[in-house]
Amino acid sequence: MAQGISSRHLGTRRAHNGDLTARETCKAGFSEEDYTALISENILEGEKLLKVSFSSCLGTKGTQYETNSVDFKVRADGTVFATRELRIPSEQVAFTVTAWDGQTAKRWDAVVRLLVAQPSSARPAHKKGKPSAGLDASQPPNDTLLPWPQHQNANGLRRQKRDWVIPPINVPENSRGPFPQQLVRIRSDKDNDIPIRYSITGVGADQPPMEVFSIDSMSGRMYVTRPMDREDRASYHLRAHAVDMNGNKVENPIDLYIYVIDMNDNRPEFVNQVYNGSVDEGSKPGTYVMTVTANDADDSTTANGMVRYRIVTQTPQSPSQNMFTINSETGDIVTVAAGLDREKVQQYTVIVQATDMEGNLNYGLSNTATAIISVTDVNDNPPEFTTSTYAGEVPENQVEVVVANLTVMDRDQPHSPNWNAFYRIISGDPSGHFSIRTDPVTNEGMVTVVKAVDYELNRAFMLTVMVSNQAPLASGIQMSFQSTAGVTISVVDINEAPYFPSNHKLIRLEEGVPTGTVLTTFSAVDPDRFMQQAVRYSKLSDPANWLHINATNGQITTAAVLDRESLYIKNNVYEATFLAADNGIPPASGTGTLQIYLIDINDNAPELLPKEAQICEKPSLNAINITAADADVDPNIGPYVFELPFAPAAVRKNWTITRLNGDYAQLSLRILYLEAGMYDVPIIVTDSGNPPLSNTSVIKVKVCPCDENGDCTTVGAVAAAGLGTSAIVAILICVVILLTMVLLFVVWMKRREKERHTKQLLIDPEDDVRDNILKYDEEGGGEEDQDYDLSQLQQPESMEHVLSKAPGVRRVDERPVGAEPQYPVRPVVPHPGDIGDFITEGLRAADNDPTAPPYDSLLVFDYEGSGSTAGSVSSLNSSSSEDQDYDYLNDWGPRFKKLADIDNCHPKLHPSPRCLWSGRIQRPKKPQPEPASIPENPAMSPPPLATGFPKDPVRGPAPENRTHP
Incomplete structure (x- = not known):
């Protein structure tokens, strides 16, 4: 890219009218009458060219600018810019800028001249001012030095206004160095008088990316420190500063514009690698198909970014090898030949190549993409x-x-x-x-x-x-x-079902026609004219079974009397369905419905309503409204005639009927008083039919005493129910008797409960021997607390062993593993003052209690080892069973009779422990000595005598856990 493709103003020439002070009067208008700027030959759209200065003495608000050129405009701040991309072929362009104040409507004009910059060797020498340092032959070629024009005022005083400018700087991208590479030298003409220090600011200097450009603060030479990439950043805007050694500003800051010159270092890139398009079969040449697009990251205003397209190959090449062509600049693919036929070729694959450098295959870079063109179907083949x-x-x-x-x-x-x-x-x-x-x-x-x-x-x-x-x-x-x-x-042809031409046939006749009457002929038609078939009839639905149909001709007769008041009649119509079937193969059948409309005759007598009523015993209070109901319809119903029969005579004597209208009448008392009660009043009701029918109906009338409102009282209601005074008294007596019986039963139950409670109090609760452990009058014989650990009784006699045994919990329902403890042998014969007296008193108390039941249930004992140190207690006071006489057991009371029969033992004859536990024995009531203090460890107390027993020949071995029955 040639230097100067983008321009910035290189300088301006301003006319001065002398020094103005703050005391001078403000004068509205442009600061210059003629503005001049140095520009490059090519101008970009929106590029800033220069800035005009205008003052309305009222502020810039409301000032508007306009030009007489469509290529240049002025912004509100006075900046002049290009409205489109321009190329200036001549040496200068001039146009007028007009400023006008919207408040005063005044206008001011100024001329703007744009001079096209020439190469440095072709620049003319300045005629005014001191010679420019830029012409110094001793400066390097990249140094740019500009003179500063001088002006005179009216008083002949010369005031030199020093401004410094610098042209745009162009840097090629991808430079290989060496770096830093000098770009330009900036210098102020004041450096002859005082030392000046230079610096730059902006993006690329002191703002990211940092230190792309640098400047020698003393000489003003500016350098680039690294290779540039135009696709990363195309331009930089820096500001150069000049200050003295004390940091005081010597010159106003100036703008530096650095442009990166593009190199052809990027291939064209297609937006898509595969493009899909379609075209109708049979399309004419020149039909648009699709557009392919490739973008080049290089400068599109130069050949580096100018892409051209071409078709490389086409597959298949049928019916021609060039069925499509492409616009080299736009990438539009169109048909170029006729003969597209989907039935022969449904799809084409076209390889498209994009090359920059305006399609120069020798110098440009290329890339390819695939275009798939589908031939779409049109209706060119009729079915x-x-x-x-x-x-x-x-x-x-x-x-x-x-x-x-x-x-x-x-x-x-x-x-x-x-x-x-x-x-x-x-x-x-x-x-x-x-x-x-x-x-x-x-x-x-x-x-x-x-x-x-x-x-x-x-x-x-x-x-x-x-x-x-x-x-x-x-x-x-x-x-x-x-x-x-x-x-x-x-x-x-198929066998079709017969059908009734007049389906839902309707006939009308009076009810009550006799049985066997012919009503109609309900015949069907067989549509099979070419088949000789017979049709037979039958009933399909006859709810009341009133009709009969002839199977061959369909004649319908009555099988019973037709009654219009029957439940089978709906809206005076009786409906029956008949079936007609042929003898085809297979047979076919059809149905027909016959509707019989029954005309009413007077065959139902009226019924009196209501059937029951009540009336006060005094006729002046109220009367009974009566009417009639007739199952017939008009004219065989009302008006009705209500009358009382002549027999019995009491009816007409006590009652009277008053006619209200054709449907209602009133029944009332004829006499002044009638005893309360229920009365059957017969009434004859006659309808208006031809001939009329009568019916004698009975209405049950309840006569009762009434209050002033005409309502029956309670007494009257009871009396009217048919209960006399004697019946009411009898009912009350029965109620009193029932209550008395209930009361006596309750008193008897209370007394019995009290007696039972008294008998229970006679028995000492302590006499109940159904305990886990017996209590003996021996000190140290055991605790009254029955919930102690029985495992302590199974320990050895050695106290040292007991004291040294580790604490813990042991099951009482299993045999100890170690040696069984041996306890001292107790005397075989108990003290006669203890056990003998105890047993005797217990037997006496049991004999004197006839209501106490025997306690002979099976007892459960705690297991205390296989042997007992106490020996056998069954031999107390006897050495053999032959020395004892058990006949006196027959003298026991009813309480121990059952126990004696089972166990055959007596407490007076040296009883064994088994006999002691077989019945309810009362201990003697005598003063008991204070029990010995129980040691903290239950194992240290001597075991009680009655906590375990030897094996019994009848009950077996003693259980391990003895429980209360």
């Missing part, structure tokens, strides 16, 4: 029947039956509107018995019966059908003569 005639048959009276399948052939794309067949019947079916539906899978036409056919009317049909497509044929394509075919359909 054709595979045969000219088709045949089928259909049974009569059937619908939704397919009678024939029509097959067609279509070379267009299957399952598309160009292929889908549409069938229609042209002739042969004026009544619309048939329709043709299309099978969506096979595209066949299915001739279907939609309206039943009758063999007796049409024995065959000759149809003419035509087939077409859903889509119309393409232009220039004619329908084939093979798109029409004939279909012959034969109708098969």
